[in-house]
Amino acid sequence: MDEDFLRVLTDANQKQIPLVLGNFQNVSDSVRTVARKARRLVSGYVWGRSSYHHDPALLGPLQWLLGQLAARQHDDGLYDVGNLHSPPDSAFAIQDVCMLYALLDADGQPETAALRETLASVVQKAGPALASGGVHTPNHRWEVSAALARANHLFPDRRYAARIDDWLDEGIDATPDGIYSERSSTYAAEVTNPCLLTIAWLRDKPALLDYVRRNLDVTLYLLEPNGEVDTTASRRQDQKGIREVWWYLTQFRELALHAHDGRFTTVAKSIEARGTGELGDFLAEVLERPELSAVLPTAEPVPTDFVQHYPSQASVRVRRGARTATVFGGTDFHDLPVISSGLSTNPTFFKLRTGAAVLDSVRLSPQFFSTGHFRSDGLRVTAPGTFELQQEVKVPYHLPLPKRYRRADGLYALTPDGRFYAAMDFPHRPKQYRSLRTDVTVAEVRDGYDLTFEFAGDETAYAIELCFRPGGTLAGVDALDAAGNYQLGSGTGSYTVGTDRIEFGPGNGTARVAMDPGERYTYLGGSLTPDGLRVYITGRTPGRQVLRLRTP
Numbered sequence: 352m353d354e355d356f357l358r359v360l361t362d363a364n365q366k367q368i369p370l371v372l373g374n375f376q377n378v379s380d381s382v383r384t385v386a387r388k389a390r391r392l393v394s395g396y397v398w399g400r401s402s403y404h405h406d407p408a409l410l411g412p413l414q415w416l417l418g419q420l421a422a423r424q425h426d427d428g429l430y431d432v433g434n435l436h437s438p439p440d441s442a443f444a445i446q447d448v449c450m451l452y453a454l455l456d457a458d459g460q461p462e463t464a465a466l467r468e469t470l471a472s473v474v475q476k477a478g479p480a481l482a483s484g485g486v487h488t489p490n491h492r493w494e495v496s497a498a499l500a501r502a503n504h505l506f507p508d509r510r511y512a513a514r515i516d517d518w519l520d521e522g523i524d525a526t527p528d529g530i531y532s533e534r535s536s537t538y539a540a541e542v543t544n545p546c547l548l549t550i551a552w553l554r555d556k557p558a559l560l561d562y563v564r565r566n567l568d569v570t571l572y573l574l575e576p577n578g579e580v581d582t583t584a585s586r587r588q589d590q591k592g593i594r595e596v597w598w599y600l601t602q603f604r605e606l607a608l609h610a611h612d613g614r615f616t617t618v619a620k621s622i623e624a625r626g627t628g629e630l631g632d633f634l635a636e637v638l639e640r641p642e643l644s645a646v647l648p649t650a651e652p653v654p655t656d657f658v659q660h661y662p663s664q665a666s667v668r669v670r671r672g673a674r675t676a677t678v679f680g681g682t683d684f685h686d687l688p689v690i691s692s693g694l695s696t697n698p699t700f701f702k703l704r705t706g707a708a709v710l711d712s713v714r715l716s717p718q719f720f721s722t723g724h725f726r727s728d729g730l731r732v733t734a735p736g737t738f739e740l741q742q743e744v745k746v747p748y749h750l751p752l753p754k755r756y757r758r759a760d761g762l763y764a765l766t767p768d769g770r771f772y773a774a775m776d777f778p779h780r781p782k783q784y785r786s787l788r789t790d791v792t793v794a795e796v797r798d799g800y801d802l803t804f805e806f807a808g809d810e811t812a813y814a815i816e817l818c819f820r821p822g823g824t825l826a827g828v829d830a831l832d833a834a835g836n837y838q839l840g841s842g843t844g845s846y847t848v849g850t851d852r853i854e855f856g857p858g859n860g861t862a863r864v865a866m867d868p869g870e871r872y873t874y875l876g877g878s879l880t881p882d883g884l885r886v887y888i889t890g891r892t893p894g895r896q897v898l899r900l901r902t903p
Contacts, residue, residue, distance in 0.1 A: 353646050356604075357637070359623045361400050364631035367391045368403055375412045382423050382430045383440070386447035387632070389416040393451050394634040397458040410462060417469045420448060424473060428480035438484030439491035442498035445477050446549075449501035450635050471506070478502040482514040488693070489532050490542040492518040497546035500553040515554060523547070526663040529565030534664055534695065535587040536573070536580045539566055540598035548605060552640070564606050570599065571614060572659040572668045575675055575704065578625055583679045583699055584664040590697040591881075596621075597628030601636050604643055613651030620650060658736060658795075664695075665730040667738055669795060673851075674902050676800060677702040678793050680730030680740045688769070690871050698724035698879065700740055701793060701802060705902035706851035709820040712881055713802065716866040717813040717892065719787050720746040721770065723869020724879065727791070736795035743789075747782035749775065770870050785809050787892060799854075799901035806892035813890055814864040815898060817855060818883040823848040827856075828886055831863075837886045838863070843899075844886060854901040855886070864889040 371388045380388070392413050395403035403409060423430055432440035452470040455463045481495050481502070496515045503511035524532035531543050544563045551559040573581040578596045582589040600622045607615035622630075637643045659668045665681030678701055683694040690696050699712035715725035727740035747768070756779040763776040787808040794801045806813070819825070827844035828837040837844075843856035864887070868879035890896050 352644050357644055360634040364394050364634045365402055367631040368395050381432050382444045385416050385419050386444040389451055390447045390635050393454050397454045417466055420473050421469050428477040438481050439486045439494055442481055442495045445498040448473050454638055474502050475506055482510040489524045490538045493543050493546035497549040500550050504553045523562050525562050528661055528663055529569040530663055533586050535585040535589055536582050536594040537589040544602045560609055564610055567606055571653055576673055581677050583677050584666045584681055586693055586695045601633050601643055607647045611648050613648050614653050616647040616650045617653050674705040678738045680727030682726045684726045685728045698726055703900055707848040708851035708853045710853055711820050711883055712818045714816045718811045721870040725789050738793045740791040745784045745786045747784050749780040749782055752780055802898040804896045806894055811892050812864045814866050815888045816866055817886045818881040819846045820883050825884055835885055839886055839888050859888050859890045862889050
């Protein structure tokens with residue numbers, strides 16, 4: 352047994368329990384939150400090494416929480432969790448409910464008999480609905496399947512096994528390089544990976560382990576030195592946020608043991624040492640499957656010097672020790688030019704960090720018919736350490752309709768222009784185009800990167816936006832009127848955190864050019880302004896500009 356690991360989980364859970372006891376009757380909690388609070392209490396109650404082991408003070412709160420799980424369940428066995436009568440959202444809660452029942456049943460205390468009866472009723476009521484209901488997203492299939500696997504393990508039912516096989520028969524949505532279709536660290540870590548591991552365990556499907564192993568291998572190259580996971584390419588909400596690796600703890604442990612991979616050991620142990628996140632939540636998994644607490648294989652170094660190209664999402668990750676970079680050209684915008692959940696629309700095409708100094712995004716916005724930010728149509732590796740991004744935008748002026756399409760009543764079809772809709776029958780009109788082609792070459796140099804911007808086409812203004820993470824100090828730039836906005840008019844600027852520094856430049860004049868997110872955002876009052884310290888470098892097309900980023 353890995354005693355250090357068990358101590359970390361035990362201590363973390365013991366810190367969670369007083370917080371649960373202090374607010375367990377929060378009526379605004381979702382059913383998923385209610386189930387998770389109960390899971391934290393049950394973990395401490397059944398764990399012999401916990402200071403809360405068989406503590407009767409936990410039974411009253413548990414009774415209230417489980418009563419909520421029963422009371423909120425519809426007659427069809429499902430819950431409302433944002434979505435109404437939702438099989439996938441119910442499945443998240445039911446997984447925890449199954450774990451609660453299994454742990455309390457194995458513990459076998461007479462004092463929890465009534466609690467177990469309530470839990471069994473909830474699971475048996477939900478099972479048929481999960482076995483007959485539908486889903487919304489790719490990861491929901493695996494969440495429902497894992498919940499059914501747990502329900503079937505406790506209360507066997509052929510319908511549960513059959514529906515699991517139906518979902519699995521659709522195939523796992525993973526590319527050969529291990530990236531799931533949603534390209535999301537959030538859903539890989541919280542849903543797909545743990546669910547596939549649960550199904551593999553309870554349904555004897557070891558082939559599923561390889562999907563998780565490959566995804567964790569990808570994650571090694573998306574890791575930042577401080578434990579964050581790069582999410583630039585995500586198709587979900589984490590494409591614009593910060594994600595931490597602690598969510599993957601038991602996955603890295605299980606696959607370290609299964610694949611005898613010492614790199615996974617290193618990541619798991621770094622999560623334990625860092626101690627951030629809700630590590631106490633993993634105690635229930637380990638109590639349910641004690642083999643996860645086995646001593647891990649000997650640690651081996653994780654990759655720290657590499658250039659890793661992922662064609663499936665048109666991205667590159669580069670690491671040189673404490674310096675990492677992301678190059679991204681894989682948005683869905685050129686195939687599906689809409690802004691929607693489930694699509695990659697992140698206009699960030701470059702990130703750079705050295706130690707604690709973090710440049711969270713580099714973005715480009717030309718003033719071109721309100722078409723918005725530069726989003727590359729793919730990524731090409733043109734030489735070792737050199738990557739090319741490219742976009743061509745063509746905006747039409749519409750000419751008179753050919754005579755055969757003209758109508759005396761003037762009532763034409765409502766059709767899209769590409770930026771807006773109008774009753775103009777746009778598809779049948781001849782057009783004249785204005786165009787702007789942008790090529791961005793990202794080249795790694797000895798102490799940083801050169802970003803070369805080449806513009807061809809109409810003359811207009813543009814702004815390059817460098818967004819640095821809050822907490823550092825800018826120098827060499829001029830403050831603008833809006834809080835957090837700065838401009839580099841000439842020379843070289845710098846951003847410093849402690850002893851870590853990123854230098855950037857040269858500036859290209861003091862002309863003010865607004866970042867235009869495009870009509871798809873402005874029409875609805877939306878914004879693409881990132882949080883942080885934003886430095887702008889402006890210029891005019893056509894022409895060429897080089898942005899030098901250095902990490903001395």
